[in-house]
Amino acid sequence: xxxxxxxxxxxxxxxxxxxxxxxxxxxxxxxxxxxxxxxxxxxxxxxxxxxxxxxxxxxxxxxxxxxxxxxxxxxxxxxxxxxxxxxxxxxxxxxxxxxxxxxxxxxxxxxxxxxxxxxxxxxxxxxxxxxxxxxxxxxxxxxxxxxxxxxxxxxxxxxxxxxxxxxxxxxxxxxxxxxxxxxxxxxxxxxxxxxxxxxxxxxxxxxxxxxxxxxxxxxxxxxxxxxxxxxxxxxxxxxxxxxxxxxxxxxxxxxxxxxxxxxxxxxxxxxxxxxxxxxxxxxxxxxxxxxxxxxxxxxxxxxxxxxxxxxxxxxxxxxxxxxxxxxxxxxxxxxxxxxxxxxxxxxxxxxxxxxxxxxxxxxxxxxxxxxxxxxxxxxxxxxxxxxxxxxxxxxxxxxxxxxxxxxxxxxxxxxxxxxxxxxxxxxxxxxxxxxxxxxxxxxxxxxxxxxxxxxxxxxxxxxxxxxxxxxxxxxxxxxxxxxxxxxxxxxxxxxxxxxxxxxxxxxxxxxxxxxxxxxxxxxxxxxxxxxxxxxxxxxxxxxxxxxxxxxxxxxxxxxxxxxxxxxxxxxxxxxxxxxxxxxxxxxxxxxxxxxxxxxxxxxxxxxxxxxxxxxxxxxxxxxxxxxxxxxxxxxxxxxxxxxxxxxxxxxxxxxxxxxxxxxxxxxxxxxxxxxxxxxxxxxxxxxxxxxxxxxxxxxxxxxxxxxxxxxxx
Numbered sequence: 001x002x003x004x005x006x007x008x009x010x011x012x013x014x015x016x017x018x019x020x021x022x023x024x025x026x027x028x029x030x031x032x033x034x035x036x037x038x039x040x041x042x043x044x045x046x047x048x049x050x051x052x053x054x055x056x057x058x059x060x061x062x063x064x065x066x067x068x069x070x071x072x073x074x075x076x077x078x079x080x081x082x083x084x085x086x087x088x089x090x091x092x093x094x095x096x097x098x099x100x101x102x103x104x105x106x107x108x109x110x111x112x113x114x115x116x117x118x119x120x121x122x123x124x125x126x127x128x129x130x131x132x133x134x135x136x137x138x139x140x141x142x143x144x145x146x147x148x149x150x151x152x153x154x155x156x157x158x159x160x161x162x163x164x165x166x167x168x169x170x171x172x173x174x175x176x177x178x179x180x181x182x183x184x185x186x187x188x189x190x191x192x193x194x195x196x197x198x199x200x201x202x203x204x205x206x207x208x209x210x211x212x213x214x215x216x217x218x219x220x221x222x223x224x225x226x227x228x229x230x231x232x233x234x235x236x237x238x239x240x241x242x243x244x245x246x247x248x249x250x251x252x253x254x255x256x257x258x259x260x261x262x263x264x265x266x267x268x269x270x271x272x273x274x275x276x277x278x279x280x281x282x283x284x285x286x287x288x289x290x291x292x293x294x295x296x297x298x299x300x301x302x303x304x305x306x307x308x309x310x311x312x313x314x315x316x317x318x319x320x321x322x323x324x325x326x327x328x329x330x331x332x333x334x335x336x337x338x339x340x341x342x343x344x345x346x347x348x349x350x351x352x353x354x355x356x357x358x359x360x361x362x363x364x365x366x367x368x369x370x371x372x373x374x375x376x377x378x379x380x381x382x383x384x385x386x387x388x389x390x391x392x393x394x395x396x397x398x399x400x401x402x403x404x405x406x407x408x409x410x411x412x413x414x415x416x417x418x419x420x421x422x423x424x425x426x427x428x429x430x431x432x433x434x435x436x437x438x439x440x441x442x443x444x445x446x447x448x449x450x451x452x453x454x455x456x457x458x459x460x461x462x463x464x465x466x467x468x469x470x471x472x473x474x475x476x477x478x479x480x481x482x483x484x485x486x487x488x489x490x491x492x493x494x495x496x497x498x499x500x501x502x503x504x505x506x507x508x509x510x511x512x513x514x515x516x517x518x519x520x521x522x523x524x525x526x527x528x529x530x531x532x533x534x535x536x537x538x539x540x541x542x543x544x545x546x547x548x549x550x551x552x553x554x555x556x557x558x559x560x561x562x563x564x565x566x567x568x569x570x571x572x573x574x575x576x577x578x579x580x581x582x583x584x585x586x587x588x589x590x591x592x593x594x595x596x597x598x599x600x601x602x603x604x605x606x607x608x609x610x611x612x613x614x615x616x617x618x619x620x621x622x623x624x625x626x627x628x629x630x631x632x633x634x635x636x637x638x639x640x641x642x643x644x645x646x647x648x649x650x651x652x653x654x655x656x657x658x659x660x661x662x663x664x665x666x667x668x669x670x671x672x673x674x675x676x677x678x679x680x681x682x683x684x685x686x687x688x689x690x691x692x693x694x695x696x697x698x699x700x701x702x703x704x705x706x707x708x709x710x711x712x713x
Contacts, residue, residue: 572617590624
């Protein structure tokens with residue numbers, strides 16, 4: 001036992017005060033013989049033993065009360081056991097040691113990380129285990145791949161295992177304790193010895209602990225499985241997290257500005273003064289000025305980049321370092337295109353310039369913009385052609401579509417191709433509703449009720465999040481008031497399962513607030529329906545500057561973006577569809593910014609024509625490149641950006657009471673790591689609460705006993 005305030009123990013000498021007072025009171029009286037006292041002596045002699053017992057009991061209670069008072073204020077702590085005593089069991093045991101290697105274990109205290117302390121703790125545990133016990137050692141991030149599995153280690157094998165553990169790096173994955181413990185549970189079922197024990201070496205950060213753990217621990221408690229914790233964590237002192245780096249522009253084009261947004265959280269109690277982040281674009285580093293981030297606040301920082309060449313480009317943003325550096329870096333792999341392929345299907349061709357339905361659209365998308373490859377085709381020709389997969393398809397006043405062509409469009413849009421539909425006099429409303437709307441399950445966002453005349457005084461942009469035409473709100477009201485249609489397609493917004501992804505992006509400024517632009521999410525793609533025609537037959541809008549801006553914004557936001565799964569979170573596997581039918585034989589992942597061993601990748605097939613490149617879950621953050629030899633195309637490469645799982649950055653540690661809630665009926669057995677070597681000891685329990693109860697009991701007992709002894713007899 002030791003004390004948190006040992007100097008206060010000097011007050012225990014006051015416990016002698018009741019004894020001294022008692023002795024002084026005995027000596028204060030003078031003995032005088034008096035004849036009637038002889039009779040009184042006879043009476044007292046019979047009660048002497050009882051009176052002496054009462055006096056000694058009262059003295060003991062008073063002395064104990066003084067001792068309890070000063071022992072309580074000195075805050076005694078019960079002594080813990082050493083490591084050998086903590087691990088001692090009666091009989092041979094099957095043990096599983098879980099080494100927490102999640103992101104939070106990279107937290108640095110001084111010159112040592114939490115993971116380094118955990119490695120030292122595991123080494124000491126292995127040195128304390130006897131050769132008769134079987135032991136498994138697993139990493140929390142991949143428990144299905146134990147470093148050793150139910151092995152009886154010789155001294156040489158133990159040294160080799162310790163050397164292997166010392167070479168391991170902590171991952172950037174998030175904790176998920178129920179998955180880890182369930183896999184350990186499966187391994188315990190193969191255990192040889194009836195005594196089963198699980199030892200978890202962790203920093204006890206709260207991330208990853210869920211209520212499902214309680215059910216498993218309750219079952220373990222009934223099966224006599226022992227669960228022990230070695231706490232190697234320190235109290236966190238604050239952290240800065242780069243939570244995300246997202247691409248705002250749906251597509252990235254050569255020689256055009258690509259906008260990104262970084263989200264930075266300052267969870268410390270001190271503000272982050274204005275500083276500089278580092279922006280790395282394909283190896284070229286430039287500084288980015290950061291605003292001041294108040295304590296416990298989150299800010300967004302806009303970032304702009306420009307690319308000179310098409311292809312894969314890696315953008316990495318790093319904020320100033322702190323104690324947990326792994327969540328201060330974020331990478332984004334951006335697919336930059338040379339151009340966007342747009343097909344304009346003209347339902348009403350004209351002989352002269354700007355008489356065709358799609359002439360104004362073609363001008364709006366291609367004027368001064370070489371990155372848009374615009375192809376105009378007549379609807380009669382397009383309906384019989386083999387449907388290709390452009391980035392964007394525009395149907396302008398197309399009269400009708402066959403069921404087969406509609407099915408092909410649905411497949412393309414569901415895979416990511418953008419679709420814009422313009423109304424017009426040629427549209428067959430009944431077929432549009434039957435084949436494109438399909439009661440809310442088709443491509444068309446709303447049912448077309450009728451074509452009717454309209455007297456509107458402008459366009460009103462709705463405040464919809466992630467709207468393709470959101471930037472039109474920045475235009476002056478005068479520009480939007482010049483949009484005055486005189487005919488439009490009146491639609492009916494129905495409620496249903498298929499209508500949940502429908503939004504009205506803009507309305508006409510008429511008394512009914514009639515919808516002008518509607519959007520529907522369809523699989524991975526987006527569909528926009530404009531209730532006016534694309535030419536000047538229904539309005540003069542195509543001749544306005546706002547029409548050019550609206551078409552470019554909408555086209556760029558809904559055009560198919562290249563999503564091949566190149567941006568991942570640590571813990572996710574790679575799953576990439578290759579543009580080949582014959583699967584390559586072998587390949588590997590090579591780290592471009594870390595000194596790590598290459599990782600194997602696999603090749604398989606899905607269906608009859610899909611070849612899939614896949615891997616095990618990626619444990620580390622950084623940029624990797626998959627390389628393989630194609631059967632026909634030769635050497636192939638593909639880059640991937642892996643980011644840390646910042647869910648594990650939440651700096652909250654579990655105390656004993658909180659941890660016990662997750663353990664259910666399983667008794668908590670906890671040992672705290674306090675040094676680099678054998679300085680492992682259990683955290684003793686503070687005893688002042690128990691001494692306070694003793695003191696209260698003494699005071700109550702003393703009052704009652706004193707009243708009893710002093711009663712008139």
